Amino acid sequence: MKQSFLCVGLDADIRKLPACLLQEEDPIFSFNKAIIDATAPYCVAYKPNLAFYESMGVRGWVAFEKTVAYLRQHYPDQFIIADAKRGDIGNTSAMYARTFFEETNLDAVTVAPYMGEDSVTPFLTYEGKWVVLLALTSNKGSHDFQLMADEQGERLFEKVLRKSQEWAGSDRMMYVVGATQGRAFEDIRRIVPDHFLLVPGVGAQGGSLEEVCRYGMNAQCGLLVNSSRAIIYADSTEDFARVAGEKAQEVQRQMAAELAARNLV
Amino acid sequence: MKQSFLCVGLDADIRKLPACLLQEEDPIFSFNKAIIDATAPYCVAYKPNLAFYESMGVRGWVAFEKTVAYLRQHYPDQFIIADAKRGDIGNTSAMYARTFFEETNLDAVTVAPYMGEDSVTPFLTYEGKWVVLLALTSNKGSHDFQLMADEQGERLFEKVLRKSQEWAGSDRMMYVVGATQGRAFEDIRRIVPDHFLLVPGVGAQGGSLEEVCRYGMNAQCGLLVNSSRAIIYADSTEDFARVAGEKAQEVQRQMAAELAARNLV
Numbered sequence: 001m002k003q004s005f006l007c008v009g010l011d012a013d014i015r016k017l018p019a020c021l022l023q024e025e026d027p028i029f030s031f032n033k034a035i036i037d038a039t040a041p042y043c044v045a046y047k048p049n050l051a052f053y054e055s056m057g058v059r060g061w062v063a064f065e066k067t068v069a070y071l072r073q074h075y076p077d078q079f080i081i082a083d084a085k086r087g088d089i090g091n092t093s094a095m096y097a098r099t100f101f102e103e104t105n106l107d108a109v110t111v112a113p114y115m116g117e118d119s120v121t122p123f124l125t126y127e128g129k130w131v132v133l134l135a136l137t138s139n140k141g142s143h144d145f146q147l148m149a150d151e152q153g154e155r156l157f158e159k160v161l162r163k164s165q166e167w168a169g170s171d172r173m174m175y176v177v178g179a180t181q182g183r184a185f186e187d188i189r190r191i192v193p194d195h196f197l198l199v200p201g202v203g204a205q206g207g208s209l210e211e212v213c214r215y216g217m218n219a220q221c222g223l224l225v226n227s228s229r230a231i232i233y234a235d236s237t238e239d240f241a242r243v244a245g246e247k248a249q250e251v252q253r254q255m256a257a258e259l260a261a262r263n264l265v
Numbered sequence: 266m267k268q269s270f271l272c273v274g275l276d277a278d279i280r281k282l283p284a285c286l287l288q289e290e291d292p293i294f295s296f297n298k299a300i301i302d303a304t305a306p307y308c309v310a311y312k313p314n315l316a317f318y319e320s321m322g323v324r325g326w327v328a329f330e331k332t333v334a335y336l337r338q339h340y341p342d343q344f345i346i347a348d349a350k351r352g353d354i355g356n357t358s359a360m361y362a363r364t365f366f367e368e369t370n371l372d373a374v375t376v377a378p379y380m381g382e383d384s385v386t387p388f389l390t391y392e393g394k395w396v397v398l399l400a401l402t403s404n405k406g407s408h409d410f411q412l413m414a415d416e417q418g419e420r421l422f423e424k425v426l427r428k429s430q431e432w433a434g435s436d437r438m439m440y441v442v443g444a445t446q447g448r449a450f451e452d453i454r455r456i457v458p459d460h461f462l463l464v465p466g467v468g469a470q471g472g473s474l475e476e477v478c479r480y481g482m483n484a485q486c487g488l489l490v491n492s493s494r495a496i497i498y499a500d501s502t503e504d505f506a507r508v509a510g511e512k513a514q515e516v517q518r519q520m521a522a523e524l525a526a527r528n529l530v
Contacts, residue, residue, distance in 0.1 A: 013360070051353060051360035057368045061326045085353050087377060088316060089404040089470075095278070095316035103322045112352060114379045114399055116406025134379055139354040141381020144428060148415055156413060156421065163409060205354075 003256035003265050005221055007045035009228025011052050016233055018240045028063035035232050038245030042252035045079040047226055068104050080106045087112040087119045094122040101126045108132050113160045124168045131173050135160050138178025138201030161191040170195040179207020185215035196222055203230025213258040221264055268521035268530050270486055272310035274493025276317050281498055283505045293328035298335055300497050303510030307517035310344040312491055333369050345371045352377040352384040359387040366391045373397050378425045389433045396438050400425050403443025403466030426456040435460045444472020450480035462488055468495025478523040486529055
């Protein structure tokens with residue numbers, strides 16, 4: 001029992017890698033491998049962000065596939081989320097589902113809800129796989145449309161939470177809720193008391209773990225809190241992996257304390 | 266002057282390719298190349314749909330890059346749209362922009378608006394490149410959230426059209442409006458009279474070109490109408506490219522008639 005609900009975001013940007021890696025044959029994979037080995041004892045999930053791999057074209061896609069294969073082989077208990085924010089008409093979403101659940105064997109994929117039911121359901125046809133649907137995101141622009149309210153006062157992110165429960169239950173669907181959203185977690189928990197929430201935005205984006213736990217945790221924990229930059233880029237010397245491990249351990253200890261305070265360990 | 270506003274969607278699905286191509290070294294690229302050579306006289310744009318390439322992993326990404334390079338070399342006047350429906354927090358959207366505007370040199374990318382301003386603006390920092398923002402899509406699920414209305418009666422897709430004009434003008438931004446949306450084009454043209462609209466959904470999805478022109482065309486045409494399956498999979502024998510060319514020509518002739526009827530040629 002790890003006493004952790006930490007997800008480490010693998011946002012490997014070639015322009016930010018420690019200089020010592022740049023001579024490697026596949027710097028991105030070498031970086032990920034070192035980060036994974038150092039942080040795996042403290043986390044329960046990894047979240048490669050597809051944008052960072054695609055931005056390097058074929059080379060990046062190779063590094064992505066190698067990273068997933070490495071995790072599967074050496075850390076089979078880790079949950080792997082493709083952070084891809086996909087969503088398109090049915091036959092196209094089916095192809096994205098094939099990408100992440102067949103071509104690469106991930107556990108979950110983040111999906112954008114704008115296009116509605118038939119853009120999401122093709123991801124739900126895979127036994128044991130999860131959709132992580134965007135609800136209330138961590139960024140400033142989340143206010144532009146997600147907070148729009150209808151005549152009954154229901155906001156867009158609430159409508160997404162409510163309607164999407166018609167498509168799958170808490171065994172197949174999670175929601176993205178930004179760590180920066182504070183007490184909105186209370187509103188969200190009224191609609192989805194039992195679901196897992198994937199919470200980005202702790203660390204570089206300014207969200208507070210303590211606040212997320214206070215307002216977002218349920219009786220089964222129900223949280224996966226992601227940290228990317230604050231862990232993987234904590235150090236840029238040859239020591240980067242050890243420092244990343246320490247940072248992950250620090251977060252894990254805070255998580256253990258939050259779990260203990262609620263008798264969840 | 267081609268008298269065309271046709272965009273051909275390159276949704277190459279390995280499971281649907283003519284059998285005669287399956288022995289080729291890169292069947293997807295061979296298919297695209299033949300389709301492009303046959304249809305280029307009748308269209309002004311191509312729209313590779315990323316899902317279809319990603320679903321084949323590295324092989325698919327290679328085929329995507331080769332397709333773009335082939336278009337650039339042989340048909341430099343064709344406008345190339347990455348149909349990717351991306352959109353994420355600022356630093357991640359910046360990586361997607363790098364993917365489509367630097368790593369591969371496309372002209373435009375489709376973007377999903379759910380995450381708001383800072384998820385879209387990183388795509389707008391590239392001179393001469395375009396964002397094609399989802400407004401009112403062609404699928405059934407478009408009704409789930411896009412038609413939600415606020416207290417003043419403004420619907421989500423209208424809010425997207427209105428707000429996004431603060432981020433860029435009609436020289437950098439287009440909108441996706443499904444061909445299946447009929448008279449909603451009139452509402453849309455009231456908000457964005459001058460913008461180009463990228464219109465999918467003619468053909469396999471049941472939209473009508475004549476209706477799209479009646480309600481959506483402006484004084485500069487202002488439309489890019491996409492057809493994918495109805496052209497590229499019109500025939501599955503060795504004759505597939507010739508038949509695709511004929512289908513494209515058929516659509517182009519209808520377009521020429523629509524343009525002529527409005528004195529736009």
